[in-house]
Amino acid sequence: MAALFCRTVNTTDTIAAITTAPGEAGIAVIRVSGKEALAIADAVFRGSGEAPSARSANTFVHGYVHPPKQSESDAADIDEVILLTYRAPHSYTREDVVEFQGHGGATSARRILRTLLDAGARLAEPGEFTRRAFLSGRIDLLQAEAVMDLIRARSDRAAVAAVEQLEGSLSRSFTDVYDRLIAVAADLEATLDFGEDELPAATMATLRNQLDAVKADLEELVATWDEGHLLREGATVVISGRPNVGKSTLLNALLGADRAIVTHQPGTTRDVLEEQLVLDGIPLRLIDTAGLRNADCDIEQEGIRRAHSQITSADINLCVIDGSETISDSERKHISVRDAEGCIVVMNKCDLGRRATDADFPELTTITCSLRDGVGVEELRQAISDKIGVTQSAPSHATISERHRLIVQCALNELNDVSRLLASDQDEFAVVAAGMIRTALEQLGEVTGRTYHAELLDNVFDRFCVGK
Ligand SMILES: Nc1nc2c(ncn2[C@@H]2O[C@H](COP(=O)(O)OP(=O)(O)O)[C@@H](O)[C@H]2O)c(=O)[nH]1
Ligand SMILES: [Mg+2]
Structure with missing residues (x-):
């Protein structure tokens, strides 16, 4: 069993890990790094030509992985692989490194890794290869991050x-x-x-x-930092408003996909629904919420409680109203407490006529839309982008x-x-x-x-x- 990753992590062991993500894929890569990397490769690899430890650096060879203790002839092969060899200090960690490219999928890489552990490698801790690259002086901590x-x-x-x-x-x-x-x-x-x-x-x-x-x-x-934080963590954009004003339609319009259920029945969305969206290079968490009203049903009440908690922690609030109706007192109250910097009033259903106007919330950015027909969606995207405050043409630099x-x-x-x-x-x-x-x-x-x-x-x- 691997020790808990802590202060005592051993930097002289030879470590191994699967470096590719699990799941069905063409290949999986298993990396070994440390003094014994080449000897371990010798013990488990059978291929044409010289043994791995005799091969030149930065070369690859085709062959098979077999259990370490069995002789080449009676061993059942574990996988057909390509073996790459790197020699210290010209490797990711600056140590001797070998990489096995085996078949992808759930099993093969795990079996190769088990074989390498049997041959004397230790399972690498999270980030341990990069930690070694740092400790050996190849990269500094900023580069590692x-x-x-x-x-x-x-x-x-x-x-x-x-x-x-x-x-x-x-x-x-x-x-x-x-x-x-x-x-x-x-x-x-x-x-x-x-x-x-x-x-x-x-x-x-x-x-x-x-x-x-x-x-x-x-x-x-x-x-x-501001830009860096946005690029790393993204911004949270929460859609809120009374039931039936078109919140879920808005989520779908921004995503360009039918993600949320849209019906004429008020109270359809009861839970918080979250989707990822990239806008002008900034990752967004787009959150649709339950319509705000005095609900009798427990489930809906819980949905509304969750909606309020999302609204308070959002970077951007999209407050949707039905522009064809007069604004209700509770709506006005809900919107007027939002801070102007992070709030956009989405005046929807303008195809049905207009009762509300931009003058209703003079301090807030207001976008008039007919989301069902896709009218105003581009303006809305632009307004969100402006609020986030990062322009598309800004050069990307380290943050x-x-x-x-x-x-x-x-x-x-x-x-x-x-x-x-x-x-x-x-x-x-x-x-x-x-x-x-x-x-x-x-x-x-x-x-x-x-x-x-x-x-x-x-x-x-x-x-x-x-x-x-
Ligand atoms: N006329 C019109 N109807 C719309 C518009 N946007 C949404 N709707 C309709 O309003 C109803 C409620 O929409 P929905 O997105 O489910 O509202 P939510 O309860 O706020 O999520 C649905 O029947 C939508 O088709 C619009 O711009 N114009
Ligand atoms: Mg909804």
Whole structure:
């Protein structure tokens, strides 16, 4: 049994895992990494030509996997495979690596993996291959995180941003800030050699400028979080309103598919219905809810309770009303408490005439539609896009994640204190300020993994899947 993934993870074992997703597919890939990778391949692989350990790096060969303890002739083969060999340090982990490409499906890959474990490999923990790539210095922590961002990317834009980060653009920005901050710390420490009155005024001014520039760059990195958060997590868009106004019709229109049941009967949608949609490269969770009314039925009441809870936590609220009818008091109350930034009033059924107008909610964006006929859907998409605040033409670039933002914010707090100290005439300020900068440096080091501890790595790699 694999040990629980924790502080004691052994980095010298040879590890193995299925690296492809389960399910019916053409091939499955099983990866082995570590000192014994080639010896293990020798023990389980029968193919033409030399044994795997004698083969040159970066080559592949056709053959068969068989149980390790049986001789080649009497062993029942487990699968027909292609074997790829990589030699340290030219591999994903910088260790010796072999990869078996077997047949896809539920069974074959699992049997090959079992054979490799019997031959001496240990089952890899989630993210352990990438953890080794980090520990061997091939990639930094930002790049390791980008691997998972790329795997999880739900839109092209998210993927482009992840690849940027994987190629090191964010690492370069952080390294640059880090190096400049070290220079500030060094200069500040050099001033300690001067007596308080001898300190040249120009030096302090330069130091302050350098520090301000570093802080400005960190602020700029923090500003990329919003977009990064949207690309990674997506935005939640909740459709709400009275029964029968066309909420489910709206869900279907945005999806371009008949997903939700649409009927003329009020109270059809009772549970929360969720679908994924990508709009201008941003993944959206689109949620249809039960119509809001005073319901007698328990099931409907629960649906309405759930609807309210979704509405409060949404990034964007699409408040649907029947524009051919006068707005009811409860409707007006429901909509007027929404904040203008995250709310769009969808005035539906305009084909039946109009009683409500844009002037009813002067502070809110209002889109007039006839969703049954697809009228106004494009305007609505545009309005949602505008609300989310990311334009389609914006270049995709690497963006910081929540983990990075929290760290940078702490470092910025520290540096703001330094600025205040530098502006004051307190005794010994340089010693204290230099100490604070060192703290900020240590914090920033955790973004790229320049400084790390086991718990930090566990936090990062726990998000990974097995086999990566
Ligand atoms: N005339 C007209 N009827 C619509 C329009 N949109 C939806 N409907 C009809 O209104 C009824 C209720 O729609 P539905 O989407 O189920 O409403 P929900 O209860 O808010 O989810 C259905 O019979 C729809 O066909 C529209 O734009 N015009
Ligand atoms: Mg409905």
